[in-house]
Amino acid sequence: QESQASGLPEYIKIVEVGPRDGLQNxxxxxxxxxxxxxxxxxxxxxxxxxxxxxxxxxxxxxxxxDHKEVMRGIxxxxxxxxxxxxxxxxxxxxxxxxxxxxxxxxxxASESFSKMNxxxxxxxxxxxxxEVAKSAKNMNIPVRGYVSCALGCPxxxxxxxxxxxxxxxxxYSMGCYEISLGDTIGVGTPGSMKRxxxxxxxxxxxxxxxxxxxxxYGQALANILTAIQMGVAVVDSSVAGxxxxxxxxxxxxxxxxxxxxxxxxxxxINTGVNLxxxxxxxxxxxxxxxxxxxxxxxxxxxxIGTI
Amino acid sequence: xxxxxxPHRVKVVEVGPRDGLQNxxxxxxxxVKISLINMLSETGLQVIEAxxxxxxxxxxxxxDHTEVMQGxxxxxxxxxxxxxxxxxxxxxxxAAGxxxxxxxxxASELFTRKNxxxxxxxxxxxxxEVMSAARAASIPVRGYVSCVLGCPxxxxxxxxxxxxxxxxxYSMGCYEISLGDTIGIGTPGSMKExxxxxMxxxxxxxxxxxxxxxYGQALANILVALQMGVSVVDASVAGxxxxxxxxxxxxxxxxxxxxxxxxxxxIHTGVDLQKxxxxxxxxxxxxxxRTNSKVSQASCRL
Numbered sequence: 001q002e003s004q005a006s007g008l009p010e011y012i013k014i015v016e017v018g019p020r021d022g023l024q025n026x027x028x029x030x031x032x033x034x035x036x037x038x039x040x041x042x043x044x045x046x047x048x049x050x051x052x053x054x055x056x057x058x059x060x061x062x063x064x065x066d067h068k069e070v071m072r073g074i075x076x077x078x079x080x081x082x083x084x085x086x087x088x089x090x091x092x093x094x095x096x097x098x099x100x101x102x103x104x105x106x107x108x109a110s111e112s113f114s115k116m117n118x119x120x121x122x123x124x125x126x127x128x129x130x131e132v133a134k135s136a137k138n139m140n141i142p143v144r145g146y147v148s149c150a151l152g153c154p155x156x157x158x159x160x161x162x163x164x165x166x167x168x169x170x171x172y173s174m175g176c177y178e179i180s181l182g183d184t185i186g187v188g189t190p191g192s193m194k195r196x197x198x199x200x201x202x203x204x205x206x207x208x209x210x211x212x213x214x215x216x217y218g219q220a221l222a223n224i225l226t227a228i229q230m231g232v233a234v235v236d237s238s239v240a241g242x243x244x245x246x247x248x249x250x251x252x253x254x255x256x257x258x259x260x261x262x263x264x265x266x267x268x269i270n271t272g273v274n275l276x277x278x279x280x281x282x283x284x285x286x287x288x289x290x291x292x293x294x295x296x297x298x299x300x301x302x303x304i305g306t307i
Numbered sequence: 308x309x310x311x312x313x314p315h316r317v318k319v320v321e322v323g324p325r326d327g328l329q330n331x332x333x334x335x336x337x338x339v340k341i342s343l344i345n346m347l348s349e350t351g352l353q354v355i356e357a358x359x360x361x362x363x364x365x366x367x368x369x370x371d372h373t374e375v376m377q378g379x380x381x382x383x384x385x386x387x388x389x390x391x392x393x394x395x396x397x398x399x400x401x402a403a404g405x406x407x408x409x410x411x412x413x414a415s416e417l418f419t420r421k422n423x424x425x426x427x428x429x430x431x432x433x434x435x436e437v438m439s440a441a442r443a444a445s446i447p448v449r450g451y452v453s454c455v456l457g458c459p460x461x462x463x464x465x466x467x468x469x470x471x472x473x474x475x476x477y478s479m480g481c482y483e484i485s486l487g488d489t490i491g492i493g494t495p496g497s498m499k500e501x502x503x504x505x506m507x508x509x510x511x512x513x514x515x516x517x518x519x520x521x522y523g524q525a526l527a528n529i530l531v532a533l534q535m536g537v538s539v540v541d542a543s544v545a546g547x548x549x550x551x552x553x554x555x556x557x558x559x560x561x562x563x564x565x566x567x568x569x570x571x572x573x574i575h576t577g578v579d580l581q582k583x584x585x586x587x588x589x590x591x592x593x594x595x596x597r598t599n600s601k602v603s604q605a606s607c608r609l
Contacts (some may be wrong), residue, residue: 006496006499027330027477175564186605188571189567189568189570189571189572190530190568190571190572191571191572191573192571215601216601216605217564217602217605218526218561218564218567218568218600218601218602219526219564219567219568219571219602221523221524221526221527222526222527222529222530222568223529224527225495225527225530226530245605248604248605251601251604251605252601252604257363257522259523259524262494262522262523262524263494263495263524263527264493265494266493266494266496266497267494267495267496267525268496271582295523296521296522296523296556296557297523299553299556299557300491300521300522300550300553300556
């Protein structure tokens with residue numbers, strides 16, 4: 001009721017990207033059984049979407065080399081979806097063979113980023129994704145589309161909202177059911193988030209939009225708040241804020257799922273996710289990685305002394 | 308709440324040298340405090356809370372209040388308020404050259420009892436002595452209200468109570484009321500509810516928010532406050548000052564991260580972010596600690 005009165009969505013779907021986006025950007029290679037245990041714990045928190053791995057060449061992303069074993073090894077809980085990244089048709093077939101039932105493709109709003117990241121132009125990458133989308137459609141496999149550098153690029157700097165809208169539209173038209181707009185280097189602020197969403201919302205229905213904010217400059221929650229004030233109802237995040245920024249040494253990357261849930265709970269928005277269960281999963285993976293959590297909620301909660 | 312309507316300018320009140328350092332474990336030498344304040348004075352900040360005229364028995368970090376007050380460069384156009392918990396502190400502050408003071412109330416009885424060993428009502432009586440003296444000396448007084456979004460002892464705090472205490476302090480003559488989320492547990496929802504109540508009693512132009520980032524909510528809470536017309540925001544360079552109620556957790560929101568957000572919103576602050584970051588680097592080196600500012604941590608240059 002509280003959220004309705006304020007014009008915010010009543011329910012927000014959280015897409016947990018820790019096991020993929022998070023671990024992919026952690027230096028330490030995580031053993032397969034730890035990855036599987038993390039995902040199994042996350043499956044019990046109420047999360048309805050957990051991105052589990054990436055079917056990309058292990059040459060490029062050694063952390064994701066065990067993609068088949070992870071896919072086959074995890075518990076599949078009813079009501080939970082387990083998307084995987086598939087950069088091309090080969091990866092797609094491999095994913096399906098390993099039991100994947102949903103896939104994601106990654107576009108970018110920046111030519112330079114596209115070239116540096118996947119060694120081809122935006123147009124060429126779209127062609128590859130179209131192949132994936134076609135095969136996926138034939139097999140009734142849903143495809144989620146990501147647009148990187150939606151609020152800025154480490155190479156090009158400023159990215160114009162119209163370009164983000166254009167790439168989003170291409171992905172949506174080819175059949176992606178949802179477009180996740182990524183502030184890849186976390187440079188966005190509520191101002192640039194608003195301008196970008198206004199442009200994208202002209203091309204894509206609100207219900208098909210998600211935001212994927214990085215907290216590299218501490219702006220993630222403010223940016224997410226802006227997005228949900230505009231009606232966006234899907235938010236990506238990473239348990240314990242796993243995953244640093246590969247473009248800014250030592251800086252943080254993904255926003256912590258715990259901190260997002262804390263904010264949404266405070267706004268009276270339903271997520272279906274148990275914050276304490278997520279904190280426990282976060283504690284598990286941080287212990288395994290021998291690192292401190294990036295979640296402020298987790299830091300504060302584990303350290304409250306008796307008063 | 309419209310996502311797009313913001314004030315054109317925001318006054319940033321820098322509390323690092325007082326609220327920040329007060330909650331840092333290491334005692335900072337006087338010359339370092341003075342250098343910190345002098346560097347902050349070069350960044351474009353208009354208000355820098357310099358120290359606290361409280362007994363060194365209670366707050367050893369602020370024992371050098373007189374030397375700090377007398378040692379800093381006082382640049383024209385910049386205000387250097389100091390905390391004065393009572394008349395004695397006020398008199399010492401004025402003798403040391405202070406031209407503006409702050410008093411600290413709370414929206415929680417238990418917090419007041421634990422913090423300064425009296426009730427809210429009794430604390431306001433003490434403050435009225437300070438107010439009379441300040442009025443006589445033409446010294447402006449800023450009022451703080453702690454625990455506005457929750458209390459470490461009482462838990463939930465009613466918005467009506469915050470409004471009541473704010474109104475009393477404003478009526479006593481405080482020119483500005485800074486509403487503090489002392490333990491950082493607030494969210495945009497509770498911030499909005501609290502401000503709605505307070506704005507019925509105190510004009511929005513006289514309100515400031517003082518958000519702690521203990522649960523990572525500070526910038527989102529500040530964003531909502533700005534959307535409601537608040538145009539004064541407290542922050543601490545490098546996010547100095549942990550939370551005394553949650554060991555190891557962070558406290559104040561970092562001035563750098565705040566200014567980055569305001570810049571991105573096209574809101575004028577007059578603050579030079581690079582100079583601010585350099586100041587943060589200075590004090591973190593002196594304290595031998597990492598910055599709490601994410602903007603500072605990120606080495607990405609666009």
